[in-house]
Amino acid sequence: MSSTAPHPILSKTTLDRSIRVLGKHATVDPLFRRLTAGLPITIGVLGASVGQNAGCLSQPGKRCMHFSGVGGRATGWAVRLLQHINASFPHHGHRIDNAAKDATPVNSFKHCLFSHLSADAIAKSLLVLPAQPVLLHLTVHEWCTQKLTPRRFYQVGDELKGATVSGYVYPDTPWERVDLESTRVCHHYSQPCLSPKHALEPHVLNGEPGFGLLDLTGEDCLHPANGRHGVAYLSAMLAHWFDRAHAMWRVTRHVNPRLNRRTVLPAPLHVQNQAQAPVARCYAFQKVTGKVESQSQRGLPWCSPQQTVSNDGVAALSCTPLLDDSHATCDIGGNRASSPHLGVRSADVPANSRYRALMATPQIGWFWCPVSLGGRNKPSAGVVALTPGSVLVASVDAYLPQAAPQRPGMDDGALAPADATLFLEHLVSYEGMGRVRVRCGKGCTCTSTVIDAHRIDSLRNSSVFVTTPVRVSALPSPRCELRLVLLSESSGGGHKFKLRGITVVAAAPESARADQRSEPQPAAQARLPYRRDRRGT
Template identity: 25%
Template sequence: MASVRGKRGGSASRAAAATVTFLALALLVLSGSRISKWRSPGRQEQPHSQAHVSAEGNASVSSPLSSSSGKSGGAQAGAAAAAECRLPSWRDSPSVADAAWYKPALNRRQLSRGIVSHGAQGRARRALAQLLRGEPLSVTVLGGSCSYVWPGAENWATLTFKWIRDTFPGAQHRLKNSAIPATPSSYMSLCSAWHVPDDVDLIFVEYNVNDMQGIQLPLRKAHERLLRKLLALPKRPAVVELLVYRWPGMRVEGYDEGWEDLESPYRYYGGDDENTVLANYYALPLLTGRSLLWPLMTLNEKNLSTQGWNWQPYQENLDHPNARGQALYADMVIEWLQQTLEHLTLHPLDSADEEEAAEALLPPLYKGNFAARTNTCLMGEQFSAAVKGHEGFAFVDEGKPGKPKTGWVATQPGSWLEFEVNTKQVAAEDGQPTIAVAIAHLTSYAHMGQANVSCVGGCTCEGVTIEGHLPEHHSQTVLTNVEVSTAEVCRLRVTVLPTSTSPDGEHKVKISGVVLSEVAGWTITDAVEDLPVLYGAQQGDVRWSDKGHDRDAPSEDR
């Protein structure tokens, strides 16, 4: 009888082991998609399913059966078999190292709220496949002050760059931040060649705050022209639309009245909705701060104000994220990178990705809104080389260390500045009779005056008045257009006028540069002016934490 019981016991043990193995494998398969979507090996947080990942990156499965039968060799064998069947991970690549410093403040489900769309993934998969092959990646950031690297502070771009370098240390990645404070899409759509390498692989674009809201705003068309120009670059790079949340309440006339009583402050401000349409139209990855931060602003009791929400834990001011907010944006971007790498590991790169990247662009969303094919940007010292004469103007740098603000400045009426440009080289392709010459100049709330722009040699144009005063408490570089006839040598003059709309009656004029473009590349309004962004970096009011990567609390010096 003893021998019979032994045989039965062995059969039962084998049956139990088989059952455990089957259940473990089934659990792994059922939870695998959740692991690949929400978790990557090495993350601290475990999924709600009982499948988890060890520190070494090996998937294991725990269940009431396997944990309670730890004394059973059959159960251990079942767990081992399940572990051997784990899903592949991008962290298995020999090119990957552990960025030990990186610990996201939110879990992956929370961060995924901000990833509104992965878009057409072919371009992103092509770019990130280079990381897994141990090849260098070229990344560029375009945007305004929310993406600009301010001295003494980290932001989402620097943190993302650091994660890429530390996680894929075997290659010399080229990570370029070309964000410029207080600039809209209209500038970058014409001057991107100055700021974006031709061989770039991945581009992040952040302009929704500086481009404001409004479907018909000329800056909306400028943003589309910028996207089209970037998507057409030689390597067909991945272009990611990043939307930074801007809280209403600046009380700017015509835009912010009654914001406390807004029916839907979630939708109120910035170009979020309009840029979302453009991102969807061109099938771009879309990452939004609004979707990421809104639950934190409204569902966390510590954040609630008397109005039911509060932006202050995440914003330095209404426009700019503080150190904590910047870290959350970095976490969201890194989460998108990880999800794309996970997708690439489970579905390796193939010819379909190449075909998708090579597809022709759709017709413009806004009819006829094609990007300018030729343009010339002369800014800063390059513009100074074009200056041929001046009286009362001087080239100065009014910026701070690490943040130059150069330009030609005059403060007295009658002062003049003359410069020469070749307006024929831009339009020669199509034989256009005129081109658009955009004068880049400062506008601000105090001390500013007016100036006249005229053609004085070699070309003709209708005179245009530059307005330097803004009623709002902001400073912004804007572009004012002049339609000029074509000529190899075209001489223009800027003359400071005796008139001023500034309350202080002063007459300061600052010219930063000039941009030449096909007229077809512009949206010319009745005032021959590409509408400026009125809400840029607030001089004297933008304070960034110098405490670095603060993930636990907003900066203390606010």
């Protein structure tokens, strides 16, 4: 956890080094015109766990409330940025809208952007909005591997080991390639980019006090919130960018007050982003008494018979998918899971004991669980199965008229089946995960698919949410019924499976058939001299 102890003051040279791209006058003009007019602004946060660590102030039920700075809680970097803005442009209406989702690679929710994006696709989607937002890219690197004890910083020439990073030689890493690609996108759209790693690395390599691993990220190697000074450094860089951008805007406006305030958005950097985004419907499992995190996410009707079946008996078992509060629920959240402000862990809620009891006598059927399955008890909503043979029946409207073929001579009243891709958002992990078989029931057809949620890596084992595509042909009525059965066969020896939501997408590209990787996707154009060819040359 970030410390309140004094931290080294970052020099102007270090802070300047963090700014890869400052942005142009036209980029920041809408922001500073609004602030100088005395109007409120909203800081939006997209991302995963580092985004949650940014904090929020008025989003009950979200983990970002742990970093609100209220009631003894830590103060996240977005909250600190808001405090910095309020010092110069005070307004009671300034707010933070934190849409980050834990353990979720950004490409897993690109179709449901406004429910919580490659960097080019994010920019293309956001910069066309009437509000003309400033899109600030903030990249966070992994500084070491958790596979070595004691921990040590990566050194130039270190070969990264692991299924997803095999062949990378530091400083060429997946995180560096994402950083370079983000910088290219920022230059292309004249949007700001910050890189804490590039600012701090000289201090790290020189072994300077205040820049050790425990200062930056702690034993975690990745999250600034776990370092003694990580959040303070990050916040200083954001405040420095804001001040420099404001100064640049003031000078430019003084020199040329008639400067065009709105620039024409350039063509996307990558050809695949030139096409209009496919139509999508975003569904999330939820409790009716709660609320879905985004207005663009629909509740997902589901049911699960309280009995198990063999793989061959799935089709015969039936129940009626409902969107109500009658579903079975896990009993490991305690007061903390239901607290509207997600306060500090209660001593009277033994989360570890509840979790062990749940796993010792697992429930039959799928059940709703608002927290992670483990002792940490983090907010992580979804439906879970633990017992092989448990069946989940979920109902989605998978018919997208835009994807329906127009056949010559077709009756006006006749509607042909429409092809779509259902992206199932589920957890993959190294610990106790199992497999499910997915079949289609009434309302749609598909090829039976097996999803394995067990993932291990020799470099960094992690638990993340990914999406697996299932291609379907859907009818306009009835709704498409998906049937998932937890299999007894397991590649890792466990049988946990957690499903968070389903996204229906029209005209999915062929590349969608491959399961998404949990690590950041490297940018093909960002090649560094330390990359070793996979053939060993």
